[in-house]
Amino acid sequence: MTKQFTATTRRFMLAGLAASALCATSVLAQSAYPNRSILMVVPQAAGGTNDIVGRIVSQKLGEVLNTSVAVENRPGAGGNIGTQYAAKSAKDGYTLLMTISSSQAINPALYKNPGFDPVKDFKPVSLIGSVPNVLLAHPDFPANSIKDLIQMAKAKPNYYQYASAGNGTLNHLLGEMLNSMAGIDLQHVPYKGVAPALNDVLGGQLPMVFASLPASLSHIKAGKLKPLAVSSAKRSPALPDVPALAESVPGYRGTLWIGLFAPAGVPNDVLSKLQSGMTQALASKDVRDKLELQGVELAAPTTPEQFSVLLQDDMVMWARIVKSSGASID
Structure with a gap:
């Protein structure tokens, strides 16, 4: 009876240890971001400014993070379709949004229901530059x-x-x-x-x-x-x-900025890796040369918090201009 009990106990203990090891391996795999390819959603058509920038940056970001970063164009509704898709994607850092200020800062004032909230639904990763x-x-x-x-x-x-x-x-x-x-x-x-x-x-x-x-x-x-x-x-x-x-017109300012966002809810450690990866990618001379050749004025080093302030300031500015122009799309 004792021998049988001991053998049974041993089997349960070994099974428990195996399960614990499997669980630990699973947790480690999940935490080793990135362990698979990343999707970069561009909510504009191929060949445009944002698409060109996205393809230049994605290649270098993939090299830095030791993974592949694939660009996927999801145009439509002034950028709303692709932005909505990114906002509703899994909060794991494997779907990102490469977008422009006209979609992220103007559309909320232009459309009664753009289908996303640029502040609540996204976390800034990196301001790339302006055009x-x-x-x-x-x-x-x-x-x-x-x-x-x-x-x-x-x-x-x-x-x-x-x-x-x-x-x-x-x-x-x-x-x-x-x-x-x-x-x-x-x-x-x-x-x-x-x-x-x-x-x-x-x-x-x-x-x-x-x-x-x-x-x-x-x-x-x-x-x-x-x-x-x-x-x-x-x-x-x-x-x-x-x-x-x-x-000639003091105070006039109207540039198109380009930046990378992640859906809100992505873990902080993943955001930190993405932010660090983008900093390294944008510091690369070949990336800077390619972007400048396209007429992109690279941003000075900017924290996510500063990028968030820029977005909200632009939303206020463009909302005022949209209202005065009477423009509306629904």
């Missing part, structure tokens, strides 16, 4: 500077037009900001995307358009469009001879 827009004119347009344009627009109110990628887009709201701050009334002509808007300005059907620097740099270099000003607070290193709009 200025350029106010471009057809070469035959008589204005050669913002001062010329303001003077002409005041002499002929409601006469001059500018194209945009659509109602409520960043390049639409940049024009509305210029109208408000300069006391003029340029007429907005929305298109379905920046490409057709650029094409009509290239063809002379409309005189002006706001477009991102990466999308317009080749046209500027070829002399097909003339830049009147960049929308950033300071001149762009990619176009050092083109003045900032703020030089």
Whole structure:
């Protein structure tokens, strides 16, 4: 009886030890982040500024974290579809959101129900940089500077037009900001995307358009469009001879920033690894060179807390501009 009891007890003890070892191994595997590939959701179409930046950064981040980081485009509804997907994904650090300020800071004011809360549903990982827009004119347009344009627009109110990628887009709201701050009334002509808007300005059907620097740099270099000003607070290193709009309209600031977010609820240790990984990736010379070649102005080292403040400040600024413009999409 004692021998049988001892043998049974031994079997239970061995089984318990095996289960404990298996559990410990499982916990260790879960904590060894990352132990599988990471998905980086880009809520814009392939070939755009955010997609280009995402693919450059994802490759280096994968090298730093010793895993693969795959970019997946989920465009639609101004970025809302991909952003909603990322917000609802598992809170384990294996689905991230590479997005732009127009989706994260403007859409909450533009849509009655964008399907996500940019502050409550996400945690900032890393601010990557910013991309200025350029106010471009057809070469035959008589204005050669913002001062010329303001003077002409005041002499002929409601006469001059500018194209945009659509109602409520960043390049639409940049024009509305210029109208408000300069006391003029340029007429907005929305298109379905920046490409057709650029094409009509290239063809002379409309005189002006706001477009991102990466999308317009080749046209500027070829002399097909003339830049009147960049929308950033300071001149762009990619176009050092083109003045900032703020030089003529003090306080004007309208850049498109790009940043990486994780869904809220991701463990702090995972967030720390992602933040450290992005710091190393963005410090790499080859990444910086590639981004700067695309016209991206790399951000100074920024903490997640500082990035969060930037997001919330921009949400307040763009909500005011959206309200004054009357833009709404539902």
